[in-house]
Amino acid sequence: MTIRALVWNENVHETTQPAIREIYPDGIHGAIAQGLGELLGDEVSVRTATLADPEHGLAEEALAATDVLLWWGHVAHEDVSDEAVARVQRHVLGGMGLIVLHSGHFAKVFTRLLGATCSLAWRNDGERELVWTTAPGHPIAEGVEHPIVIDRQEMYGEHFDIPNPDDQVFISSFEGGEVFRSGVTFTRGRGRIFYFSPGDQEYPVYFHPQVRRVLANAVRWAAPVSAERRAPEVSNPARREWV
Amino acid sequence: MTIRALVWNENVHETTQPAIREIYPDGIHGAIAQGLGELLGDEVSVRTATLADPEHGLAEEALAATDVLLWWGHVAHEDVSDEAVARVQRHVLGGMGLIVLHSGHFAKVFTRLLGATCSLAWRNDGERELVWTTAPGHPIAEGVEHPIVIDRQEMYGEHFDIPNPDDQVFISSFEGGEVFRSGVTFTRGRGRIFYFSPGDQEYPVYFHPQVRRVLANAVRWAAPVSAERRAPEVSNPARREWV
Amino acid sequence: MTIRALVWNENVHETTQPAIREIYPDGIHGAIAQGLGELLGDEVSVRTATLADPEHGLAEEALAATDVLLWWGHVAHEDVSDEAVARVQRHVLGGMGLIVLHSGHFAKVFTRLLGATCSLAWRNDGERELVWTTAPGHPIAEGVEHPIVIDRQEMYGEHFDIPNPDDQVFISSFEGGEVFRSGVTFTRGRGRIFYFSPGDQEYPVYFHPQVRRVLANAVRWAAPVSAERRAPEVSNPARREWV
Amino acid sequence: MTIRALVWNENVHETTQPAIREIYPDGIHGAIAQGLGELLGDEVSVRTATLADPEHGLAEEALAATDVLLWWGHVAHEDVSDEAVARVQRHVLGGMGLIVLHSGHFAKVFTRLLGATCSLAWRNDGERELVWTTAPGHPIAEGVEHPIVIDRQEMYGEHFDIPNPDDQVFISSFEGGEVFRSGVTFTRGRGRIFYFSPGDQEYPVYFHPQVRRVLANAVRWAAPVSAERRAPEVSNPARREWV
Numbered sequence: 001m002t003i004r005a006l007v008w009n010e011n012v013h014e015t016t017q018p019a020i021r022e023i024y025p026d027g028i029h030g031a032i033a034q035g036l037g038e039l040l041g042d043e044v045s046v047r048t049a050t051l052a053d054p055e056h057g058l059a060e061e062a063l064a065a066t067d068v069l070l071w072w073g074h075v076a077h078e079d080v081s082d083e084a085v086a087r088v089q090r091h092v093l094g095g096m097g098l099i100v101l102h103s104g105h106f107a108k109v110f111t112r113l114l115g116a117t118c119s120l121a122w123r124n125d126g127e128r129e130l131v132w133t134t135a136p137g138h139p140i141a142e143g144v145e146h147p148i149v150i151d152r153q154e155m156y157g158e159h160f161d162i163p164n165p166d167d168q169v170f171i172s173s174f175e176g177g178e179v180f181r182s183g184v185t186f187t188r189g190r191g192r193i194f195y196f197s198p199g200d201q202e203y204p205v206y207f208h209p210q211v212r213r214v215l216a217n218a219v220r221w222a223a224p225v226s227a228e229r230r231a232p233e234v235s236n237p238a239r240r241e242w243v
Numbered sequence: 244m245t246i247r248a249l250v251w252n253e254n255v256h257e258t259t260q261p262a263i264r265e266i267y268p269d270g271i272h273g274a275i276a277q278g279l280g281e282l283l284g285d286e287v288s289v290r291t292a293t294l295a296d297p298e299h300g301l302a303e304e305a306l307a308a309t310d311v312l313l314w315w316g317h318v319a320h321e322d323v324s325d326e327a328v329a330r331v332q333r334h335v336l337g338g339m340g341l342i343v344l345h346s347g348h349f350a351k352v353f354t355r356l357l358g359a360t361c362s363l364a365w366r367n368d369g370e371r372e373l374v375w376t377t378a379p380g381h382p383i384a385e386g387v388e389h390p391i392v393i394d395r396q397e398m399y400g401e402h403f404d405i406p407n408p409d410d411q412v413f414i415s416s417f418e419g420g421e422v423f424r425s426g427v428t429f430t431r432g433r434g435r436i437f438y439f440s441p442g443d444q445e446y447p448v449y450f451h452p453q454v455r456r457v458l459a460n461a462v463r464w465a466a467p468v469s470a471e472r473r474a475p476e477v478s479n480p481a482r483r484e485w486v
Numbered sequence: 487m488t489i490r491a492l493v494w495n496e497n498v499h500e501t502t503q504p505a506i507r508e509i510y511p512d513g514i515h516g517a518i519a520q521g522l523g524e525l526l527g528d529e530v531s532v533r534t535a536t537l538a539d540p541e542h543g544l545a546e547e548a549l550a551a552t553d554v555l556l557w558w559g560h561v562a563h564e565d566v567s568d569e570a571v572a573r574v575q576r577h578v579l580g581g582m583g584l585i586v587l588h589s590g591h592f593a594k595v596f597t598r599l600l601g602a603t604c605s606l607a608w609r610n611d612g613e614r615e616l617v618w619t620t621a622p623g624h625p626i627a628e629g630v631e632h633p634i635v636i637d638r639q640e641m642y643g644e645h646f647d648i649p650n651p652d653d654q655v656f657i658s659s660f661e662g663g664e665v666f667r668s669g670v671t672f673t674r675g676r677g678r679i680f681y682f683s684p685g686d687q688e689y690p691v692y693f694h695p696q697v698r699r700v701l702a703n704a705v706r707w708a709a710p711v712s713a714e715r716r717a718p719e720v721s722n723p724a725r726r727e728w729v
Numbered sequence: 730m731t732i733r734a735l736v737w738n739e740n741v742h743e744t745t746q747p748a749i750r751e752i753y754p755d756g757i758h759g760a761i762a763q764g765l766g767e768l769l770g771d772e773v774s775v776r777t778a779t780l781a782d783p784e785h786g787l788a789e790e791a792l793a794a795t796d797v798l799l800w801w802g803h804v805a806h807e808d809v810s811d812e813a814v815a816r817v818q819r820h821v822l823g824g825m826g827l828i829v830l831h832s833g834h835f836a837k838v839f840t841r842l843l844g845a846t847c848s849l850a851w852r853n854d855g856e857r858e859l860v861w862t863t864a865p866g867h868p869i870a871e872g873v874e875h876p877i878v879i880d881r882q883e884m885y886g887e888h889f890d891i892p893n894p895d896d897q898v899f900i901s902s903f904e905g906g907e908v909f910r911s912g913v914t915f916t917r918g919r920g921r922i923f924y925f926s927p928g929d930q931e932y933p934v935y936f937h938p939q940v941r942r943v944l945a946n947a948v949r950w951a952a953p954v955s956a957e958r959r960a961p962e963v964s965n966p967a968r969r970e971w972v
Contacts, residue, residue, distance in 0.1 A: 093360055093404075095623055115356040116431050117336055121478045128728050130906045132887045136718065137581055137676030142711045146888070147906075149728050158861045158900065159875070161336075161432055161475035166407055166652070171887065171910070173902040176482040177859045177876075181900070188359050189404055190623030225628045232404035232622065234362045239370075239419040243614050243637050338866055371972050373663045375644045379961065380824055380919030385954045389645070390663075394972050401618045401657065402632070409895070414644065414667070416659040420616045420633075424657070433866030468871045475865065485857050485878050579846055579890075599844040602917050603822055607964045647822075647918055647961035652893055662968040674845050675890055718890035720848045725856075725905040 003044045003223045006066040007033045008057065010076040011050035013201040020201050028072050028199075028206060032101075035212035036219060044219060051076055058084040064229065068097035068222045070215070073107045074201065085109050093189030093231035097222025099215065102199040105160075110195070113188050114163055120180070121157035124202070127175035129153040131182055131198060131210075135169045140183065140194065140217045148210040154200045156180045162195075170214075172197065183214070185221075189231050192222045246287045246466045249309040250276045251300065253319040254293035256444040263444050271315050271442075271449060275344075278455035279462060287462060294319055301327040307472060311340035311465045313458070316350045317444065328352050336432030336474035340465025342458065345442035348403075353438070356431050357406055363423070364400035367445070370418035372396040374425055374441060374453075378412045383426065383437065383460045391453040397443045399423045405438075413457075415440065426457070428464075432474050435465045489530045489709045492552040493518045494543065496562040497536035499687040506687045514558050514685075514692060518587075521698035522705060530705060537562055544570040550715060554583035554708045556701070559593045560687065571595050579675030579717035583708025585701065588685040591646075596681070599674050600649055606666070607643035610688070613661035615639040617668055617684060617696075621655045626669065626680065626703045634696040640686045642666045648681075656700075658683065669700070675717050678708045732773045732952045735795040736762045737786065739805040740779035742930040749930050757801050757928075757935060761830075764941035765948060773948060780805055787813040793958065797826035797951045799944070802836045803930065814838050822918030822960035826951025828944065831928035834889075839924070842917050843892055849909070850886035853931070856904035858882040860911055860927060860939075864898045869912065869923065869946045877939040883929045885909045891924075899943075901926065912943070914950075918960050921951045 009029035013020040024031050029048040036046050047066075049057025051073075063069070069088065073080070085108045092098050092113060100110045105118045131148035133141045157178030163186070170183030182197040196214060199205045206212070252272035256263040267274050272291040279289050290309075292300025294316075306312070312331065316323070328351045335341045335356060343353045348361045374391035376384045400421030406429070413426030425440040439457060442448045449455070495515035499506040510517050515534040522532050533552075535543025537559075549555070555574065559566070571594045578584050578599060586596045591604045617634035619627045643664030649672070656669030668683040682700060685691045692698070738758035742749040753760050758777040765775050776795075778786025780802075792798070798817065802809070814837040821827050821842060829839045834847045860877035862870045886907030892915070899912030911926040925943060928934045935941070 089358075112355075113358040115332075115358040117475050119475045119477045121480055123480060123482065125482060127482075128906075130728060130908075132908050134887050134889070134910065135673070136888055137673065137678065137711060139711045157480075158863050159475055159865055160863070163406065164409055164430060164897070168893070168897065168910075171900060171908045173906050173908045177485055177857075177902050179859075179861050179900045179902045179908050181863065181897075187407060187621070187623065192623065225623060225625045232360050232362045232402055235364045237364055237366060237400075239366065239368060242420055242616060242635050371663075373665075373971060375665050377644050377646070377667065378916070379645055380916065380921065380954060382954045392971050401620050402622055403620070407654070411650070411654065411667075414657060414665045416663050416665045420614075420659050422616075422618050422657045422659045422665050424620065424654075430864070430866065435866065468866060468868045485859060575844075598841075601818075601842040601844040603961050605961045605963045607966055609966060609968065611968060613968075643966075645961055649892065649915065649917060650895055663971055673893060718846050718848045718888055721850045723850055723852060723886075725852065725854060728906055 003219060004065055004067045005036055005044050005046045005070065005219050006062065007046060007048045007070045008072065009050050010073040011052065012076050013074065023204050028201065031206040032070060032215060035206060036216055039212055039216035040219065051079060056080060056084050058087060060087060063087055063091040063096065066096055067224055068099060068219050070099045070101065071104045071107055071109060072101045074103035077107050080108055085112065089113060090231055091229065092191035092193065094229040095190035095224035095226060096229065097224060098191060098193045099218050099222055100193065100195045102197055105195065113193065114186065116163055117161045120160045121178065123155040123176065125155065126152040127155050129172050129174055129198060131170050131172045134171050135167055138167060138169050139221045140169050140214060142217055144213050145210050150198055150205060150208060152203050153198065153205065156197050194218045194222055245285065246462060247308055247310045248279055248287050248289045248313065248462050249305065250289060250291045250313045251315065252293050253316040254295065255319050256317065266447050271444065274449040275313060275458060278449060279459055282455055282459035283462065294322060299323060299327050301330060303330060306330055306334045306339065309339055310467055311342060311462045313342045313344065314347045314350055314352060315344045317346035320350050323351055328355060332356060333474055334472065335434035335436065337472040338433035338467035338469060339472065340467060341434060341436045342461050342465055343436065343438045345440055348438065356436060357429065359406055360404045363403045364421065366398040366419065368398065369395040370398050372415050372417055372441060374413050374415045376412065377414050378410055381410055381412050382464045383412050383457060385460055387456055388453050393441055393448060393451060395446050396441065396448065399440050433467065437461045437465055488528065489705060490551055490553045491522055491530050491532045491556065491705050492548065493532060493534045493556045494558065495536050496559040497538065498562050499560065509690050514687065517692040518556060518701060521692060522702055525698055525702035526705065537565060542566060542570050544573060546573060549573055549577045549582065552582055553710055554585060554705045556585045556587065557590045557593055557595060558587045560589035563593050566594055571598065575599060576717055577715065578677035578679065580715040581676035581710035581712060582715065583710060584677060584679045585704050585708055586679065586681045588683055591681065599679065600672065602649055603647045606646045607664065609641040609662065611641065612638040613641050615658050615660055615684060617656050617658045620657050621653055624653055624655050625707045626655050626700060628703055630699055631696050636684055636691060636694060638689050639684065639691065642683050676710065680704045680708055731771065732948060733794055733796045734765055734773050734775045734799065734948050735791065736775060736777045736799045737801065738779050739802040740781065741805050742803065752933050757930065760935040761799060761944060764935065765945055768941055768945035769948065780808060785809060785813050787816060789816060792816055792820045792825065795825055796953055797828060797948050799828045799830065800833045800836055800838060801830045803832035806836050809837055814841060818842060819960055820958065821920035821922065823958040824919035824953040824955060825958065826953060827920060827922045828947050828951055829922065829924045831926055834924065842922065843915065845892055846890045849889045850907065852884040852905065854884065855881040856884050858901050858903055858927060860899050860901045863900050864896055867896055867898050868950045869898050869943060871946055873942055874939050879927055879934060879937060881932050882927065882934065885926050923947045923951055
């Protein structure tokens with residue numbers, strides 16, 4: 001069955017800064033969508049949506065037609081309406097997969113699902129990032145080089161304030177010596193969540209073949225098991241005779 | 244060092260329903276506070292606060308003077324102000340321990356820290372609850388009978404929609420056959436969280452010696468390691484020479 | 487790609503006790519194999535092996551040709567040779583899935599991979615078991631009734647001495663009031679492990695459609711991601727220039 | 730109550746290589762014991778034992794009188810008798826704390842308790858190690874600098890083949906770019922286990938004030954909750970009337 005992926009991007013840097021537009025002429029969402037199509041082919045159908053779209057492209061029907069949502073945001077987290085955030089959270093709890101990227105650690109959809117500050121250390125100095133696999137049997141790490149070498153990147157460092165993840169898949173180091181839990185998974189309700197930190201607007205990270213491999217693997221992994229979209233809810237069952 | 248515990252209770256049933264007042268003449272908060280004092284003596288100083296207090300008794304200074312906050316609520320979750328909830332969340336992230344009791348699974352302070360629905364199955368039919376220890380080496384289970392037998396209780400059953408807990412300490416069964424993860428721990432920021440489901444306004448559960456033992460153990464366990472109260476925050480360190 | 491499942495059974499009760507043979511005329515392995523074939527069809531190729539086979543049917547080539555090994559044992563754990571156990575452990579670390587059933591909690595392959603006693607409480611009194619799903623979004627719980635009702639079963643109860651599992655999928659209750667973490671997952675090396683407690687030689691549990699559904703789901707879930715079978719090993723890399 | 734710590738060291742490098750003896754004139758065990766005494770004072774009573782002692786200093790009575798065992802080994806893992814290893818494992822399952830250091834990742838006591846290969850990447854090139862805290866509210870991280878800077882060290886790198894830890898406390902980076910989960914906790918039976926990788930015979934790591942702080946914190950954390958030493962065991966309870 002085809003996985004329906006929706007790549008969401010605030011798309012602000014690309015439309016306001018020519019230097020960024022040069023790196024991502026089709027937007028970060030365009031680059032990510034292209035990578036998914038390239039690696040997953042018929043396995044996936046990819047749509048994109050941005051902040052400027054009506055209801056940010058996150059209307060009820062759009063989410064109902066999405067198996068896995070990828071999220072990139074940075075400067076406009078606060079411009080995402082609380083209604084859209086609540087819808088996304090409800091769909092994740094009901095089974096939609098969510099892949100949060102890079103500066104999306106501060107996106108409302110992420111901090112509300114995790115309940116922590118999701119704060120971290122950062123420094124934009126074009127440092128080399130090495131992404132090491134800590135779970136070689138994990139589906140998201142399948143076929144991924146150890147380490148992934150990213151020539152120039154923004155540094156994200158510990159302490160990364162997240163709850164204990166379900167699976168610890170990747171840990172990065174940076175030229176300046178910092179480390180970061182760069183690939184971690186969570187479960188909320190029936191939904192699977194993957195956070196992956198490599199990726200920044202100033203570096204062409206989403207064209208990196210290994211980063212694309214990780215995202216393609218993650219889309220497969222986060223796809224819901226069941227076709228039904230239903231968040232857990234309260235029930236008040238009568239007492240039963242079991243036999 | 245004395246652990247400063249604050250027992251918070253919405254205190255609505257007790258003040259509006261004589262039958263409940265009879266079970267808990269000093270309020271649920273009073274019964275819990277009494278149990279902590281009895282078991283922990285000088286180790287703890289216990290205060291109480293209720294919804295009706297100014298700022299619900301959860302003003303900045305009150306929280307700053309609290310090492311472990313115990314929370315009981317049921318019918319008035321929505322009456323707790325968002326400001327108070329935000330303060331509690333910030334203090335937990337900064338290191339304050341939090342013990343959430345019974346119907347507090349739907350308290351805003353809990354669902355916001357966990358990011359899930361925290362929904363469950365329930366039935367109020369005065370059933371026998373057995374609380375089994377699944378982590379006998381855990382500090383919260385120290386000296387606790389296996390199982391705790393509670394003669395009459397409201398049933399709480401799976402599926403309990405919580406994130407994967409850090410530690411799975413107790414699992415309950417009920418006369419009707421349901422099971423429930425009745426004692427689980429979480430970490431958020433620097434703070435430790437324990438959820439414990441036994442306890443209801445209609446049954447004198449907070450007078451049960453074994454339940455009191457669990458709560459006393461939990462207060463010790465949730466007390467912050469450090470005297471400093473500071474939630475994790477973003478930093479932007481310069482690159483350093485390390486040697 | 488077809489999943490190659492191998493159902494291993496000590497096959498002692500069935501060959502020495504006519505009453506058990508009546509319940510499982512083709513052996514417990516036969517009943518399980520039949521269920522997998524029925525539910526997974528072409529997705530799976532199923533073989534069986536027993537203690538009495540040369541090298542217990544667990545020779546190097548047999549394991550190399552196995553994606554997921556299912557294990558049932560009870561009275562003959564000590565008769566499994568240490569060489570066979572070491573081979574199984576190595577294959578699991580290298581990526582082979584392992585599903586351990588019921589009294590297999592004391593199998594050498596399980597206790598060595600877990601490092602704990604794997605002890606529990608038990609009572610054979612033909613009690614009703616209810617198997618409740620605690621992770622409704624988990625692939626192993628897909629399409630499974632909540633709860634599974636098993637009319638008569640041996641009781642397995644807490645404390646079950648296992649390490650903290652990766653995923654907590656099912657919890658059972660028994661007529662006598664006991665509870666048990668009846669479905670739990672672990673990772674060792676590149677291999678995925680699922681323990682599932684329902685199933686006993688004296689009750690026809692492996693003919694139960696819901697138990698069969700769980701086992702079929704688990705075979706899919708435990709199948710290795712990669713075709714390569716290689717346990718993690720020490721390396722001594724030279725220092726590299728990364729860019 | 731005084732915590733009874735036992736520092737175990739194979740003590741082979743120090744007695745056979747003068748250059749190592751110069752770094753650790755009282756042995757690695759002597760340096761560690763001195764650090765614990767310095768930081769914990771009356772809170773702890775520290776003994777030491779080595780491979781050459783009768784029964785390696787790990788006789789039944791020695792372990793029965795130990796709350797927390799610290800373990801350093803490297804070239805002589807195979808010389809530790811299986812009987813001693815079985816005793817240590819049994820005491821850990823019964824509640825004794827265990828702190829495994831550096832090359833102890835390949836000690837039989839560790840691999841048997843974890844069930845994995847515990848393999849890793851290594852390179853002895855005198856590289857700078859930075860030890861970053863990933864769990865700032867954890868008792869083992871209390872008062873520890875972020876990062877700990879160790880000027881020269883052997884590199885230990887991922888993939889470190891361990892089961893998913895309970896708590897992820899420290900992650901290290903090395904000059905050559907590798908990362909390592911250098912501080913992780915596990916539970917087995919009633920016992921708490923902490924693995925901490927900094928520390929090597931060729932570098933004076935166990936004199937580093939921050940490393941000493943970590944070990945002192947870990948001794949406190951790993952001390953058993955209960956005075957009783959009893960591994961979990963099978964029980965066969967009769968059916969009870971609960972109320």
